[in-house]
Amino acid sequence: MSAHQLEAPSRTLMGPGPLCIHPRVYRALTSPVIGHLDPAYLKVLDRIGELLKMVFRTANRLTNATPGSGSSGMEACVANLIEPGDPVLVCVSGYFGDRIRQMVERQEARVSLIEGEWGKPIDPELVRRSLKNTRCKVIALVHAETSTGVLQPMEEIARLAKEHGAMILLDTVTSLGGVDVKIDEWGVDAAYSCSQKCIGSPSGLSPVTFSDRALEGVSRRKHPVRSWYLDISLLDKYWGPSRVYHHTSSSTLNYALLEALQIIEEEGLDTRIKRHTRNHKALVAGVEAMGLEMLVAPAHRLPSLNTVKVPQGIDDAKVRSYLLDAFNLEIGAGLGVLKGKVWRVGLMGYSSSAENIIFFLSAMGQALAQQGYKADISAGLSAAMSALKQ
Ligand SMILES: Cc1ncc(COP(=O)(O)O)c(C=O)c1O
Numbered sequence: 001m002s003a004h005q006l007e008a009p010s011r012t013l014m015g016p017g018p019l020c021i022h023p024r025v026y027r028a029l030t031s032p033v034i035g036h037l038d039p040a041y042l043k044v045l046d047r048i049g050e051l052l053k054m055v056f057r058t059a060n061r062l063t064n065a066t067p068g069s070g071s072s073g074m075e076a077c078v079a080n081l082i083e084p085g086d087p088v089l090v091c092v093s094g095y096f097g098d099r100i101r102q103m104v105e106r107q108e109a110r111v112s113l114i115e116g117e118w119g120k121p122i123d124p125e126l127v128r129r130s131l132k133n134t135r136c137k138v139i140a141l142v143h144a145e146t147s148t149g150v151l152q153p154m155e156e157i158a159r160l161a162k163e164h165g166a167m168i169l170l171d172t173v174t175s176l177g178g179v180d181v182k183i184d185e186w187g188v189d190a191a192y193s194c195s196q197k198c199i200g201s202p203s204g205l206s207p208v209t210f211s212d213r214a215l216e217g218v219s220r221r222k223h224p225v226r227s228w229y230l231d232i233s234l235l236d237k238y239w240g241p242s243r244v245y246h247h248t249s250s251s252t253l254n255y256a257l258l259e260a261l262q263i264i265e266e267e268g269l270d271t272r273i274k275r276h277t278r279n280h281k282a283l284v285a286g287v288e289a290m291g292l293e294m295l296v297a298p299a300h301r302l303p304s305l306n307t308v309k310v311p312q313g314i315d316d317a318k319v320r321s322y323l324l325d326a327f328n329l330e331i332g333a334g335l336g337v338l339k340g341k342v343w344r345v346g347l348m349g350y351s352s353s354a355e356n357i358i359f360f361l362s363a364m365g366q367a368l369a370q371q372g373y374k375a376d377i378s379a380g381l382s383a384a385m386s387a388l389k390q
Helices: 025-029 040-058 070-081 095-106 124-133 155-164 212-219 234-241 251-267 269-289 316-327 354-370 377-389
Strands: 062-067 086-093 112-117 139-143 167-171 191-193 205-210 306-311 342-346
Touching: 025 251, 040 062, 040 205, 040 251, 062 070, 062 234, 070 095, 070 167, 070 191, 070 205, 070 212, 070 234, 086 095, 086 124, 095 112, 095 139, 095 167, 112 124, 124 155, 139 155, 155 167, 167 212, 205 212, 205 251, 205 342, 212 234, 251 269, 269 306, 269 354, 269 377, 316 342, 316 354
Parallel strands: 086 112, 086 139, 139 167, 167 191
Antiparallel strands: 062 205, 191 205, 306 342
8 A cells, every 4th residue: 555545635524523623733733842841841731721721711720631532531530539439420311421431330439320311411300319319429421412412501410519519520522612611610520621622633632620629539539549640640740840750741732732722712712612602503504404403402402513313214324425535524423322313513613614514514415415315405505604694
């Protein structure tokens, strides 16, 4: 195979992630490689921590990015907060809630499970009942469930956690940087995200934040954290003033993350969140005007990830291959119980744009036509255009 055949094709990424990245982030990726203890680089890590505090809306001192994809942040939060025997309430209504459950079980916690329907948020009433009946140290849940396209309302669960003195462990992988995340207001004790979605960088880093209460708990643990690499006290010694070598941090990825966060700061977090919401509404208007249906009820839709139902008789995989081959356009397949039933269309970060929405609607119309499904493309485009003007 020639080297040319292995070159990465240039795709428009509109799946669950990674998403397209801004040209400035590409340029940052070509920054010279420097050492992980270089004084110039340590300033970059400090700035990343500051900017992440802004995006997480937190004053938590311990806020930075662990090495690895979103699952590394998940593992860091779970492994540090939870000890063998701890009572933990895990809320699952999708693929990633279930991944949290698996990680929590590996810590040998005593797990209480709330299983919600895929495509709907967790009902806070179930949380209230569980907390009333069972002692709970940590409530673990997903804010933005990428497998279903549901945004979990947080206020009521946050209130219940406070009332019962339980900590909240929150997955913000598909919300941070595009959907409002209010770590301090909700009283979240540990949260994680990823670099490759709404933040707008390549994968490889996982933003995390830990409250002082969470860190006090870590310092009082009876058992050492079961992950050396993601032990937050060790990472803190590298990120914090003592600057003790912990791992060979990737300067390249961190320069890219820094640039992506600076772009967020320049755009303004509130403006960026509004952009994600407006573009989501335009996409939905277009999809529905074309005759397609959304999976999730309007009140619970996640602006960054849209689940569109695969119409009866349409071969989901053929549509996705056609989009990739004919248009270099990537969208996501359904996961778990939604496999073959939905497409997952990501509108995150640099990919959340008017031109991508128009491109997607036209290309999807063509893909459906290959299978004899007549979507009303022009109605879709004009509905999306008028929603974009609002
Ligand atoms: C909600 C959610 N949590 C966790 C993850 C895991 O992240 P990663 O694949 O970056 O490890 C994902 C990945 O898409 C996700 O969507």
